[in-house]
Amino acid sequence: MAIQRPKGTQDLLPGTIEQWHYLEETIRRVCRDYGYEEIRTPIFEATELFQRGVGQTTDIVKKEMYTFLDKGDRSMTLRPEGTASVCRAYVEDKLYGQPLPVKLYYQGPMFRYERPQSGRFRQFHQFGVEVLGADQPLVDAEVICLVWDLYQRLGLSGLEVHLNSVGCPTCRAAHREQLHKFLEERKSELCQDCQERYERNPLRILDCKNPHCQAVTEGAPTTLDTLCDGCRSHFDNVLSLLSGAGVSYKVNPRLVRGLDYYTKTAFEVMVEEIGAQSAICGGGRYDGLVEEIGGPATPGIGFAMGLERVLAALQVQGKFPEAKPKLFAMLVALGDKAQNEGFALMNALRGKGIPVQMDLLGRSLKAQMKAADREGAEFALILGEEELERQVLLLRDLTSGEQTEVPLPKAIEVVYSKYQRGV
Known part of the structure; x- marks a missing residue:
């Protein structure tokens, strides 16, 4: 039996890859306009980085990471x-x-051992932005506006930004105490994961996708109920800036995101018509993350x-350009002589930046002309024995x-002139 690709992965084939190029190029233009520079990091890292950075209580670390020992018995994770x-x-x-x-x-591939479904793969690709070293509400608003601008340039509609503030360590402690009291008599009704979260990180119970847990936590105190003055002011300023920028948003008190490092602003962008996985972007502020992994105290935000x-949303809404x-x-x-001469001519034209191909199978004139039509060529450059003689x-x-x-x-001069007129 032929070897098949691993479950939860996909082959990006010609005919589809052009859609990826369009999206990636649009992303690069937006980032350039906003003054963001590209960074490329390793595909695998020391496992401890994600244990400390993402959080021991997250589903990602507990259930979904591809972790292995390298030849030096060091634990590594994709x-x-x-x-x-x-x-x-x-x-x-x-x-x-x-x-x-x-x-x-x-931009690049990420890896999580999840149950594959529409819009969710075990090897998937993310575009992300990170701003490090600034804690003003202006930064939060700019990051969200970059997302919004990207989607507007792509032509997507039916979008809404969902926003919340998960507070800082000070007001989070007050929320934790209130949430504990609320859940104390309801703990046994929670799923097994949420019962474990009750002691380690009860805030994440609000993020549980289990419908029964959502019902049990209906009416639970939210982080917005316990925000300190500084976090409240920060959040109000972010909302004011977004309103001024024309970004459509909704305050969602249950939005806490699935990672432990978030502080203050948390957000997701929702889109209609792509099924259960309706969030196509998520992010927030993480002012303690750099310090958690051994760096200096540094505020940060990203998505x-x-x-x-x-791409699924673009497909459903028919927003890909022609x-x-x-x-x-x-x-x-x-003929052999014409092929030799034609091969040299083709490469000279390619050297001028002109997209040119030639038949590689020695087919007839009729078959080659059909191939030219099939490939969408604008011109056919025909060279036979008679043309060579003349x-x-x-x-x-x-x-x-x-x-x-x-x-x-x-020939090179004439073909190049025609190409330039069409560019």
Whole structure:
């Protein structure tokens, strides 16, 4: 039996990969406009980074990481998310020595051992942004506006930003106490995971997707109920800035996100019509994360979005741009001498940046012309034994059917001129 790709992975094939290029290029343009620079971190890291950075009580660390021992018996993990790695690089490469804030973005594959379903894979791809070294509400608003701007440029509709503040360690302690009291007599009704969270991190019970746990926690005190004055002021300023920027948002007190490192602002972007996985972006502030992994006290905020989910939304809403022809000309060569001459001509044209192909199977004129039409070529450059003797190239416009003869020594100049007019 033929070997198949691992469950929860996918092959990105020609015909589909162009959609990825479109999304990735749009992302790069937006990040450039906002002053964010790209960072690329290793695909695997020391397991401890994610245990300390993401959090021991998270589903990611407890259930979903791809962890292995390397040949030196060191525990390594394929990165399940990007923020911890960026913060590790910020500390290790001393990026805090640069003018602050440091504004970074990344794109690449992540890995989680989850149950594959629509929009969810075991190897998936994320685009993320991290801003390190600034704690003003303006930064939170800019990060959310970058997300909003990206989706507007892509043409997506039906979007809504869900926002909450999960507070700082001071007001979180007050919330923890109130939540404990609320759940004390309801603990036995929670799922097994939430019963464990009750002692270690009760806030994450509010993030449980189990419908029964959601019913049990209906009416539970939220972080908004216990915000200190500083966190309340921060959150109110973020909301005011977003309103002024025209971003559509909804305050969602139950939004706590699934990672332990969040403080103050937490947010998700929801979109209609892509099924159960309706969140296509999530993020928030993590003012204690850099210090948690051994760096200096550094405020930070960021987000990550799954590219597969964004592509699914673009597909459902029909927002992909019309595909542009990939091929300018097909060089049709007939006979050994013509193939040799045509091969040299094709490479000279490619050297000018012109997309040109030629038949590699020695097929007939009719078959080669069909291939030119199938590939969407604008022109056919026809060279046979007779044309070689007369030192001409037949230039056929595949749209109009018009055909002209071009002196072979001037072929590169003429074809290049036509290509430039069409660019």
